[in-house]
Amino acid sequence: MIGIASMRPSAAALKKDVGGVERHKAISMYNEAPFEEITLDEFELVALDRLQVLRKIEDLKARNVRGDDFRRALRESLHKYMKLSTLNEESASADKRKDTISHFILRLAYCRSEDLRRWFLTQETALFRHRLEELSPAEMSKFIPEHGLFFEVVTPERKAALRSKLLSIPAAPVMEFDRTTYYRIPFWQASDLIGKRQVYLEGGFAYVPVQRVVTIVVARYRMGISKSLMEASNHFAYVTSDSRFGPLLQNMSKQYLGRDFGNGDGTDPDNIKPGMLNSLAERSMPLCMKQLHSALNREHKLKHWGRLQYGLFLKGAGLSVDDAMAFWQAMFTKIMGLDQFQKQYAYNVRHMYGKEGKRTNYTPYSCLKIIMGNPPAAGDHHGCPYRHYDEDHLSSLLSQVRIGATDKDAILRQVKSKNYQLACQRHFEATHKGYEASGVSTDGVGNHPNAWMHASMEFHKEKAAGASGAQSSPAGKAIGRRPGEGGAPSPAAVVPATPSPSPSPAGTGKGGAATRVPAS
């Protein structure tokens, strides 16, 4: 038997008075760690159950399942692994106990590195949001004050005076306006809504209908969890020194995340060199990186986010810091003096490799980060072409990189239903015909640009080995020539089926679902 409280010095007792049938009481913001006795078996079991749910969320998001479909699938998974019963006090309190304990176990297991923290935070936030969204407005108005969220209720007179303004906000509760409670919230607590202009703003206060308060509560929750993850990471070594659950915790977080790219520990297998880049861009880079590479060749310059996205990608593929410096310098000094480069950009390059500033070891961006991150503005070349280009530009780009009509249509179809990462997988399949037979693992293609390139390089290695006996040809000698795959796409090639189940009605979903898709 182990006391979980020993994980956190300041643990307070888990409240025992939960239960009853009020649904909003079942949802926790995990402000207090449980003080419980628990067996090792249970410890592992509850944590793995929660992990199932979190992975489900990740999977649904990666496949861009949204709206009602997302809710339905998640509800199913929750019912199986982590239900929050409200039938009677007894089962309610048992379920809540499991929910709380499993959250705190995983919080510890995933506090270890930045990637793990980010992963956990993302999934937990989505889970919390889902649970809040399942509440009715009436339940929500009870949830708010019970969690110490002091949002001022707008008086009926004031509400009536603002009526026309409040109703000209996208997704305003037009039909239920009279019955809807509005809260007056300082603008900096409503960042999400403000950034999307989804709230009425006056004199520094956001006027938020109870239906949209979810976003704000979620933002609060995310901040809280993010902070406690950082705090927990300071205790990680101490906690895992326990010979019984230490190894359990260590293993739990290994369950996800696949390969780490660019952690600089010398395990990056691709070990690319600057001289290889032109040919790699030609045949082994996903669209986003191809674009950055050719922009760099064309303009001899990349703006800030472009440098980061491309620079970290190259780092992830094993480009050493010295090679990186030589490469960027060679590019930039075509339009500026060496002096200017050294003053303005050399710092940046070293910084990416953790050699300056806070000495953080930056990891290359995943597709999710690229797709959800800072969108490119005029003059920018970063981002994900599937997400950030309009159809015309994307289509002509695909023709430019010699994707045949059939494949192109399939790719554009995925993009239309907002399955950007599936579109990218499709691009891989189209340009690596026969990859299945080659036995090369395509894990992570469409999830991480580095996985894309890695798989492609492996593919070409295999192919070269197959073609010329055991001799493997050094990649990237030929510039301008397209080795391997042949110039024109052959229309007769068998198109491999999309690997993951396609979320058919997603994105185009009915009513509420479609209008909720952020307009950005």
Add this chain to the structure above:
Amino acid sequence: MPTAAMEVDKGDQEMVAGASGVESKAPVRSKGVSADDDREAFSPDLLRIYYARLFPYEQMYRWLGYSNMPASLPDSSGKPQPVDEQADFFSKREFSFTIEDDVYIRYQCFADQKEFEQQVQRKQPHKIDIGAIFTLPPKNHLAVKPGAFQPVERELVFDIDLTDYDDVRTCCSGAKICNRCWSYMTMAVEVMDVGLRQDFGFKHILWVYSGRRGVHCWVADDAARALTNEGRGAVADYFGVVAGNDNQSKKVNVSLPIHPSLRRAYETLEPLFLEHIITEEGQGLLSDPSHWGKLLATVPEDVRQTLEGRWKMGGSSPADKWEELVEEMEKKGRKQQQLAKKMKPADRPPTPEQWRYEVVFEHTYPRLDVNVSKGRNHLLKSPFAVHPKTGRVCVPIDPAHVREFDPFTVPTLGQLQRQIDKYDKEHGEETKSVSSINKTEMKKYVQQFEDTFLTGLYKGIRVKKRDRTERIAAVTTDF
């Protein structure tokens, strides 16, 4: 949701962003530069005179020192929470200098006004940038373990530059500007200033001419200075209407019903659109066939044909054309209504109303460089610094009179020096007791800085100090 994945590491990005603060700015030249009157506008000697006799150290120190009162987020009633004075507050502010030969020095900081003055005069920076307040004086940033050196607060800033309007402005491009395209900046200031005041409730807003082809905005309210990077991004996005990149043709997306802030902006901007954008004296959007061709490309084929035919005959003014265009679009819209109902919302063509908003906004709505606003740590050129390419001083702009502001009348270093000479010649001996600022146009701008910005700021600071004293008094008498 979009920022969820970035929550944990936003601090990192900030450092990188900060390091690139100067990237897009033009390199500094050290030789003389002349302005329109063909006389010297900038040189190291002129700069020396400016820093010795004209730069308003006292006012700048009063601003950036905030009387040692750190920012504090207002509570739920909107009142800043009590904070303690910090005697070393000013010294934790980062300045960075670009000195002769383009050498860029970051992490400068000064104990007080005197040291600030001495260092500026010693180093003669061609460019002065202002950064954040950090956890400790920035010059010590290498002496502590990574992570201990963090930005704590910073004014909320905006950067608007004419080069971002290159796809719409027809009179000039790149670094060139003229009085015609300056009206883009006028429109931007009008819309932003009202939005910041009415929507966000900010009071202490400083607009500054960037010295060449744009404007900067500094918001110094507590709530603005205390904002996280995420919060800054949200404010910038709130004002982000013109979006898109080189691979997206559409630059504006407006959904209906239109947000109250956009409706207000539209009411301000449409008359200015008619005055500055469509006319021959402005950008000529509806006075020149090559320009209106671009606009007509955004409307349905039959509308385009009708109008092209009609306009070829001549005889109508740009304002008439705009009216006709709106009318035709509305006619078309009524016809399309039935059809559109059957389509999925995403596939529907924009309604005439939407189209109209989008056209006007594309040509007039402020275009921010959001990356400058998003990072607490991003450096921005100091007010009253000098633009070495033009020799002009970065003077404040009074938003209430922004339409009268003319960038070409902003004094250069050369002009200022000649103003001093002229004054001395005319007034002879008694000039000794007159400060140099008062001999030049700088007087007007420094006065304006005080009247439109500093005075109000200090009123707020006094209230904050009083609240704090009262609170202490209440606690000590309450036992």
